[in-house]
Amino acid sequence: MSAVLTDRGAAKTTLTVTSTEVKQAGSVNPANLESAVPPELARILAKVVAVVAAGGTVTIGSMPSEVTTTTAAHMLDISRPTLMKLIGEGEIPAYKVGTHTRLKSGDVIAYQERLRDAQRAAFDDLRAFEDAEGMTY
Structure with missing residues (x-):
């Protein structure tokens, strides 16, 4: 190998x-x-x-400490307008550098992890509901 x-x-x-x-x-x-x-x-x-x-592949890279809104939207796999809406609602912290909006990479990753945790919880709830109702596939 x-x-x-x-x-x-x-x-x-x-x-x-x-x-x-x-x-x-x-x-x-x-x-x-x-x-x-x-x-x-x-x-x-x-x-x-x-x-x-285990025969897997590992890729190691670096990430800047701050990212643009375009990069953050790409990291989250959402559109830039959707990202700006999340920033406006306070879901993801951001700050201005002149007229440009910037985000800390750690904040973007933390939001991504919160989303995954919520998805896992919803999936677990769905499985529990299916088990309770006796639904099998």
Whole structure:
């Protein structure tokens, strides 16, 4: 199993993972990593190792601390006018830089997580209702 890493402006680097390393990856404990790296990084590394061990793909990128309304709308997969409505209603905090509206990336991601949590809760309620009514498919 191999992965290709590309650093902007630099050459590509190929990482190869052997079958032995894949087996070892399943037993990585984030607590053991915390002595060498910060706890949050240890959790991320353990998750990356688990995904790679399962044959998955991991993509790592960076995000600016603030984004435009166009970028935020794209992140949320909604239209810019819908985003502006959410900002106007106070659902997502935003601020002005001159005449331009900007949002903190963390606020956009937090809103996205709140939406997913609400969707999961609604789905769980629907399943509970179906179970209560004896509905099977």
